[in-house]
Amino acid sequence: MKRLWDPIPLRGRVVLVALLAALLIAPAVLDRYLISIFVLIFYFTLVGQAWNLMMGYAGQLSLGHALYAGLGGYVAALLWFYFGIGPWLGVIPAIAVAMAFGAAIGWLGFRFGIEGVYFALLTIAFAEFTRIAFDNMAFTGGAGGLFLLYEPKRAHEWWNLRGGPLLFYYLSLALACGATALTAWLARSRLGYQWVAIREDQRAAMALGIDVFRAKMIAVLISAAMTAVGGVMLAFYYNSLFPAQAFDISRSIEMILGPVVGGLGTVFGPIVGAFILTPLGEGLIAVTDKLGIGVPGVKAVFYGLTLMIIISLRPDGVWPWLKRLIGLEAA
Amino acid sequence: MSALLKVEGVSKRFRGLVAVDRVSFEVVEGAIFAVIGPNGAGKTTLFNLIAGDFPTDGGAMTFAGDPLDGLTPDQVCRRGIARTYQIVRPFPALSVEDNVIVGALMRLADVDAARSRAHEVLRQLDLYDKRQRRASSLTLPDRKRLEVARALATGPKLLLLDEVMAGLRPTETDRMVAVLREINRATGMTILLIEHVMRAVMALASHVLVLHHGAAIAEGPPEAVVRDPAVIESYLGVETV
Numbered sequence: 001m002k003r004l005w006d007p008i009p010l011r012g013r014v015v016l017v018a019l020l021a022a023l024l025i026a027p028a029v030l031d032r033y034l035i036s037i038f039v040l041i042f043y044f045t046l047v048g049q050a051w052n053l054m055m056g057y058a059g060q061l062s063l064g065h066a067l068y069a070g071l072g073g074y075v076a077a078l079l080w081f082y083f084g085i086g087p088w089l090g091v092i093p094a095i096a097v098a099m100a101f102g103a104a105i106g107w108l109g110f111r112f113g114i115e116g117v118y119f120a121l122l123t124i125a126f127a128e129f130t131r132i133a134f135d136n137m138a139f140t141g142g143a144g145g146l147f148l149l150y151e152p153k154r155a156h157e158w159w160n161l162r163g164g165p166l167l168f169y170y171l172s173l174a175l176a177c178g179a180t181a182l183t184a185w186l187a188r189s190r191l192g193y194q195w196v197a198i199r200e201d202q203r204a205a206m207a208l209g210i211d212v213f214r215a216k217m218i219a220v221l222i223s224a225a226m227t228a229v230g231g232v233m234l235a236f237y238y239n240s241l242f243p244a245q246a247f248d249i250s251r252s253i254e255m256i257l258g259p260v261v262g263g264l265g266t267v268f269g270p271i272v273g274a275f276i277l278t279p280l281g282e283g284l285i286a287v288t289d290k291l292g293i294g295v296p297g298v299k300a301v302f303y304g305l306t307l308m309i310i311i312s313l314r315p316d317g318v319w320p321w322l323k324r325l326i327g328l329e330a331a
Numbered sequence: 332m333s334a335l336l337k338v339e340g341v342s343k344r345f346r347g348l349v350a351v352d353r354v355s356f357e358v359v360e361g362a363i364f365a366v367i368g369p370n371g372a373g374k375t376t377l378f379n380l381i382a383g384d385f386p387t388d389g390g391a392m393t394f395a396g397d398p399l400d401g402l403t404p405d406q407v408c409r410r411g412i413a414r415t416y417q418i419v420r421p422f423p424a425l426s427v428e429d430n431v432i433v434g435a436l437m438r439l440a441d442v443d444a445a446r447s448r449a450h451e452v453l454r455q456l457d458l459y460d461k462r463q464r465r466a467s468s469l470t471l472p473d474r475k476r477l478e479v480a481r482a483l484a485t486g487p488k489l490l491l492l493d494e495v496m497a498g499l500r501p502t503e504t505d506r507m508v509a510v511l512r513e514i515n516r517a518t519g520m521t522i523l524l525i526e527h528v529m530r531a532v533m534a535l536a537s538h539v540l541v542l543h544h545g546a547a548i549a550e551g552p553p554e555a556v557v558r559d560p561a562v563i564e565s566y567l568g569v570e571t572v
Contacts (some may be wrong), residue, residue: 197425
């Protein structure tokens with residue numbers, strides 16, 4: 001921990017501690033709706049960090065990350081549904097299954113030199129055929145979905161992730177913090193240096209003795225595992241899973257927007273991105289509803305426009321700019 | 332003294348073109364060995380074969396007694412052969428320091444230890460004051476130095492330098508020659524270099540191999556090689572001597 005803490009300038013430490021303290025006591029003044037928005041922000045921070053490790057650090061573009069979240073959610077939900085195995089235990093096989101799929105994608109891609117856009121297509125393909133498979137499997141509920149029953153007598157079994165918004169608020173906050181700490185630690189590790197070297201110039205990385213295949217595989221495996229954890233949490237939060245939603249490419253795109261907007265290959269970019277995009281999306285729903293122009297698609301148009309503006313103004317992401325603005329780095 | 336690198340009858344063909352034609356030579360441990368020859372003589376291809384970029388079409392190579400053939404570039408590097416690229420390949424978005432840390436991390440697992448190793452190397456190559464700069468902001472001579480620094484940081488037994496003097500001014504060349512000589516003297520590191528700058532070759536190399544159309548046409552101490560009629564005709568030109 002000390003190694004993560006030491007390089008942060010004093011002003012950064014103050015901001016970080018103040019922010020964390022504010023988030024810890026915030027539920028006291030937030031209503032249910034706002035709490036639900038924060039849960040989403042923390043969820044997108046978690047999966048954003050996961051995707052950021054693969055793309056922002058190791059330079060491997062995945063457009064199918066919904067696969068890992070969906071698999072994680074389904075595995076844990078099915079174990080609960082059929083065997084009453086709680087998610088604290090169920091998260092382990094959930095991670096294992098997601099990592100197995102990640103290993104398959106990584107092996108195919110990296111072993112056979114499928115790079116860039118073609119690798120991204122491979123990740124989409126895996127997510128898509130998994131969606132089709134889940135659509136047609138009876139024991140997962142098929143296309144009709146899988147529902148976790150609300151049982152009033154178990155409503156306070158926090159150890160089974162049965163609980164109200166507050167439980168999920170603190171759980172998702174803890175997971176987001178954990179994912180950020182893990183990213184910070186990895187970024188300063190030998191592996192982190194190997195990843196950015198591969199991202200910058202794979203051939204030169206190899207010439208410096210880096211086992212490129214191994215480093216990229218580890219990136220995919222860690223990323224898949226982290227995303228699966230997010231999927232497990234979300235499944236127990238919403239209590240329902242549909243293949244058409246869980247594995248849809250729009251889910252994958254949602255996950256990657258945060259880090260892209262916040263700043264790829266930075267530790268705080270995914271957090272900043274999640275804090276911008278989630279309220280933006282929710283705010284647009286509220287505004288369009290109020291103005292009575294809640295026609296399907298209007299929200300997406302505004303959302304897209306805002307994204308284009310942000311990305312054209314801050315192509316390196318908002319965080320590197322924000323960092324200079326609040327004086328954490330010399331201009 | 333024993334041969335650190337042994338190349339025996341190595342060939343490489345690209346379709347119809349024989350880029351490297353049954354070349355054999357030995358680099359003795361601790362030596363500074365230069366490969367010279369006109370453009371297109373197959374020098375860089377020879378380097379790429381040693382570094383594992385692509386397989387040979389015949390012949391054998393051994394390093395410290397172990398066969399090199401069939402190894403990938405990262406495996407070759409881990410055996411103790413570091414190389415630079417003629418067209419430099421720094422990690423552009425990383426700082427100068429981080430570029431060299433990546434190299435140092437090959438032998439050192441700890442990032443702090445790698446950083447102090449990187450600082451040592453950066454001081455040797457006069458890049459220490461520029462260590463926080465982005466690699467993409469460096470001038471070409473500095474990038475060449477960075478390329479050498481990064482390779483050195485891996486702690487190799489054999490350093491392959493592909494035209495690191497090209498584009499340097501005479502004073503910069505002399506400085507690079509002095510640095511390489513000092514590293515060779517202090518650590519006994521063996522150096523194999525491709526070079527066009529004869530001033531550097533004459534000052535550095537104890538042994539010279541001349542390639543022409545992929546084949547070795549002369550080999551020996553630099554003073555003898557530059558007087559070889561075949562070398563003068565194919566490469567140096569009559570007026571040089």
